[in-house]
Amino acid sequence: MSPIITVAAKEFRDGLRNRWVLSIAVIFAVLATGLAYFGSAAAGQVGFTSLSTTIISLASLAVFIIPLIALMLAYDGIVGEDESGTLLLLLTYPLSRWQLLCGKMLGHGAIMAFSTLLGFGSAALIMGLFAPDISWAELVVPFSLFILSAILLGWIFIAFAYVISVSVTEKSKAAGLALVVWFLFVLVFDLGLLGLLVGTQGDVDAELFPYLLLLNPTDIFRLVNITYFADQQLSGLMAIAEHVRLSTTSLLISLLVWLSVPVVLALALFNRRTL
Amino acid sequence: MTNIVELSGVEKRYQGVHALQPLDLVLQQGEVLGLFGHNGAGKTTTIKLILGLIKASAGSVRVFGQDPTLSESRRERHQLGFLQENVSFYEQLTGLEVLRYFARLKGIQVSECHRLLEQVGLKVAAGRRVKTYSKGMRQRLGLAQALLGNPKLLLLDEPTVGLDPLATQDFYHRIAQLKEQGCTVVLCSHVLPGVEKYIDRAMIMGKGAVLAQGSLNSLRQQAELPLTLNVKGTDLQLPQDLQARAITLADGVSLKLSLQEKMPVMQHMLAQAGVTDIDLHLPSLEDLYTHYTRTCVGHEMEGML
Numbered sequence: 376m377s378p379i380i381t382v383a384a385k386e387f388r389d390g391l392r393n394r395w396v397l398s399i400a401v402i403f404a405v406l407a408t409g410l411a412y413f414g415s416a417a418a419g420q421v422g423f424t425s426l427s428t429t430i431i432s433l434a435s436l437a438v439f440i441i442p443l444i445a446l447m448l449a450y451d452g453i454v455g456e457d458e459s460g461t462l463l464l465l466l467t468y469p470l471s472r473w474q475l476l477c478g479k480m481l482g483h484g485a486i487m488a489f490s491t492l493l494g495f496g497s498a499a500l501i502m503g504l505f506a507p508d509i510s511w512a513e514l515v516v517p518f519s520l521f522i523l524s525a526i527l528l529g530w531i532f533i534a535f536a537y538v539i540s541v542s543v544t545e546k547s548k549a550a551g552l553a554l555v556v557w558f559l560f561v562l563v564f565d566l567g568l569l570g571l572l573v574g575t576q577g578d579v580d581a582e583l584f585p586y587l588l589l590l591n592p593t594d595i596f597r598l599v600n601i602t603y604f605a606d607q608q609l610s611g612l613m614a615i616a617e618h619v620r621l622s623t624t625s626l627l628i629s630l631l632v633w634l635s636v637p638v639v640l641a642l643a644l645f646n647r648r649t650l
Numbered sequence: 651m652t653n654i655v656e657l658s659g660v661e662k663r664y665q666g667v668h669a670l671q672p673l674d675l676v677l678q679q680g681e682v683l684g685l686f687g688h689n690g691a692g693k694t695t696t697i698k699l700i701l702g703l704i705k706a707s708a709g710s711v712r713v714f715g716q717d718p719t720l721s722e723s724r725r726e727r728h729q730l731g732f733l734q735e736n737v738s739f740y741e742q743l744t745g746l747e748v749l750r751y752f753a754r755l756k757g758i759q760v761s762e763c764h765r766l767l768e769q770v771g772l773k774v775a776a777g778r779r780v781k782t783y784s785k786g787m788r789q790r791l792g793l794a795q796a797l798l799g800n801p802k803l804l805l806l807d808e809p810t811v812g813l814d815p816l817a818t819q820d821f822y823h824r825i826a827q828l829k830e831q832g833c834t835v836v837l838c839s840h841v842l843p844g845v846e847k848y849i850d851r852a853m854i855m856g857k858g859a860v861l862a863q864g865s866l867n868s869l870r871q872q873a874e875l876p877l878t879l880n881v882k883g884t885d886l887q888l889p890q891d892l893q894a895r896a897i898t899l900a901d902g903v904s905l906k907l908s909l910q911e912k913m914p915v916m917q918h919m920l921a922q923a924g925v926t927d928i929d930l931h932l933p934s935l936e937d938l939y940t941h942y943t944r945t946c947v948g949h950e951m952e953g954m955l
Contacts, residue, residue, distance in 0.1 A: 381754045393742060460737035464795075467701050468755045469727040650703050 378470035379478040386482020387489075390448075396490045399444055403494025406440070407433055408501050423506035427604040430517050434600035438593045439561055441491075441525055445532035446553040449483045453540040453645065454549045463650055476645050480537055480638065487529035495522050517603050520623065524599040527630040531592045532556075534637035541645040564591045585621070592633040599626045652679050654803050654834040655700055659709035662695050662858075669695045671859040672709065677834050679802075682825065684845055685838040686939055687855035693838045694735075695858070697805050700836070701732060713803070728756050731801035733792045735808045741781040745772055745791050748780060749798070758799040766794040769824070771817065785812035793821065797828075804828065807838045822848045846935045854942045861942040870933055873941045876906040880929035881919050889918060902927075 390396050410433050414424040423429075453476070456462040465475055499518040503511050539552045568587060588594040602623065655677035662670035670692045677683060687693050698704045699711050702718025713730075716723040739748045749763040767776045770790040775783065783791065789812045796804060804825075810818045825835055825848055837849065846866060853863045862869055882902035892915065896903045907915055912930075919925055933941075 378755055381751070385751050389740075389742065459739075460734060461739065463703065463734055464732065464737055465755070466703055467727060467730060467732045468752070469724050469757065470755055471721060471724060650698065 378468075378474045379481065382470075382475060382478025383482035383485065386479055387485050390482070390486035395448060396486055396493075399448075399487070399490035400494040400497075402440070402444075403437075403491060404497045406436060407495050407498030410436065411498065411502050411506065423502065423509065426502075426509050426513060426517060429502070430521055430600055431604065434521065434597050437525055438528070438597055441528050441596075442532040442557050442561055442593060445487060445529045446536045446557055448486065449480075449533045449536035450540055450549045450553040451546050452479050452483065452537055453648075454543055454546050455540075457544065458546055466650065472645055472648075473642050476537065476541070476642055480533060480641070483533050483536075484530050487533060488526045491526050491529060492522060495525065517600075520603060521600050524596050524627065524630065527627070527634060528592060528596045531630065531634050531637065534634060534641060537641040538637045538644065541641050541648055560591055560593050565594065589621075589629050592630060595626055595630050595633065599623060599630070602626070653677065653712075654679055654681075654714060655836075656712040657696075657699070657709065660699060660706045660711055661708040662692075662699065662704065663707045669858050670699075673860055675853070675863075677803075677836070679834055680829055680832045681851065682829055682835040682837065682849045684849040684852040684935075685836055685855065686840065686852060686935075687861075688840070688943065690857070691855040692858040693855055694807065696855070697732075697734075697807060697836065697838055700803075700805060701730070728758075728799055729802040731796035731798065731804040731806075733796040733806050733809060735811070737788075737792055739780050739788065739791060739795075742779060744777050744779050745783065745787075746776040748791060749794055752795050753798055756799050762798065763794075766797055767791075769797075770794045771820070786814060786817060789813055790817065797824075800831070800833075802833055804833055804835045805838070806836065808840075809837065810839075818844070843936065852935065852938075854939060856943050862938075866935065866938070869938050869942075871909060873933065873938055874908060875933040875937055875941055876908060877912060877933060878929075878931040879905045879907055879912075879915065879919075880927075880931075881905070881925055882927040882929075883922070883925040885922075885924040886919075887922060889915070 407429075411423050411429045413421060414428055414432055415422070453462065456465065466472065470478075495518070499514060499522075502509055503514050535556050536549075536553060539549050539556065543549045543552065572584070588598060598621065602621065653676055655675065657673055657675040660670065660673045660675075661668070673692075673696065675683075675696075685693050685696065695704070699706055700713055700718065702711075702713065702720075702723065705719050711718060713723070714726045716726060718726075740751075743751070745767065746763060749767060750760050753760050753763055764773075764776070767773055770793050772787060772790055772794065775787060780788065780791065789809070793806075793809065796806060810821060813821060822844070825837070828835060829848075837845065839845070849866075851863070851865055852869060854861045854869075862872065864872070880899070880902065881904075886903060888896055888903065888905075892905060896905050905915065916928070916930075919928060
């Protein structure tokens with residue numbers, strides 16, 4: 376068996392054993408069903424809301440929680456092994472550094488993918504079975520797209536976590552940096568962009584502005600899910616993107632680009648890490 | 651005989667600090683080397699160089715005839731066993747699971763794990779989580795890990811820490827067995843009582859330099875440490891030149907002798923009628939270690955004061 380698979384399989388089994396898979400899946404399932412059922416509670420009614428409302432509000436909540444979970448899952452991937460001494464030992468085994476790192480990322484990626492599929496998938500199942508106004512046919516495509524983009528978003532932040540994990544020597548420092556990364560991508564970037572928009576009084580080229588959203592994977596994730604329901608009235612920062620409609624495919628591709636950057640960076644940094 | 655390890659003129663500098671002075675070391679198949687020194691003496695750096703975990707700043711490192719830092723020599727690593735100091739294995743896994751993971755990575759039959767765990771005396775605890783293991787049990791698990799796949803080169807850093815005397819004996823027996831099978835072993839340690847019998851050569855290091863290297867006998871000769879001869883009996887007649895140096899005990903005398911004096915004095919004493927018992931103490935490894943490191947550490951202490 377390839378050492379990559381061996382490492383990944385161990386990582387995945389660890390995820391099952393210490394209940395990461397279960398907790399992530401439960402959180403996602405509760406989040407999705409909760410939003411679907413109580414999504415219109417503010418409007419004074421309880422019951423399943425429309426699919427578009429559900430997915431859009433789900434996307435804007437998941438954008439906070441998925442990066443956080445991914446960072447928490449993987450921040451100690453390398454630095455944790457270094458602290459316990461097993462990293463040194465593993466590197467004396469017949470496997471190379473990139474194989475070890477790829478195996479670990481693959482394992483954590485599998486945990487993320489599996490629990491996302493399980494969590495949101497079961498929510499979709501509940502909606503399909505119990506929501507009176509939602510048919511299976513209209514449910515499948517947007518939910519698949521949502522799950523796919525959610526998995527990609529999770530992977531991107533797992534890769535970020537590994538960039539952090541290979542560059543520091545203490546677990547606590549990695550945890551701190553993970554929090555900073557989350558804060559920057561999830562909160563600060565959008566605030567900055569809004570500030571820029573308001574500050575320039577809309578003077579920035581309307582054609583250029585939507586592309587600025589591509590600089591943040593969390594915004595791409597939201598765009599993927601929002602643009603699917605083209606007829607919806609967009610609000611907030613996402614309204615900027617209305618001028619330039621990016622296709623779903625190109626958005627997914629830009630997520631893949633976002634995934635490859637931290638993966639390559641983590642590999643390069645890990646190769647240079649001194650022991 | 652093949653050279654398993656060859657270091658020639660190897661140096662290591664970390665950001666200007668000379669972690670290792672030029673070092674030469676040749677290890678042949680079936681040799682057991684004891685590597686002794688204080689913390690920061692350069693033991694771990696030497697081990698890491700042999701393992702190919704770090705690159706030498708100067709000189710050449712050859713393990714199994716290849717530069718261990720090259721990716722091609724990665725294949726040779728299944729012939730290598732290593733246990734470092736202070737390793738804590740995956741606590742949430744059982745001992746057997748930990749060993750199985752490492753066996754898979756080494757490309758070894760997983761069935762070997764049971765046998766190894768039995769050998770290190772962890773058979774009963776194999777199904778328990780490492781979290782519940784005592785320090786000695788963890789150390790034994792580490793040893794089982796190092797012994798996976800019958801390595802040709804075994805590098806052990808502080809292997810007997812936390813082992814009880816019986817387990818330590820077992821461990822040394824195992825080393826002797828491996829040596830018989832042609833395994834080359836490097837035992838890295840502060841001084842180990844009882845290790846003398848099992849090592850062919852000792853290398854004593856201090857502040858990144860080799861202070862002494864050779865068999866215990868040659869080290870004893872170089873060090874010219876006195877041996878102690880305790881003679882019991884009544885009416886003892888000492889040679890003229892020894893009378894001043896003798897310490898009188900209740901039931902005899904104690905003499906400090908050089909190696910050259912040993913035989914003549916022994917013969918002289920044995921020829922006497924009043925002698926009832928003779929005790930001979932050669933300088934131990936610990937004495938040698940103290941002798942060779944004293945000068946080195948002495949300077950350091952002066953510096954600190």
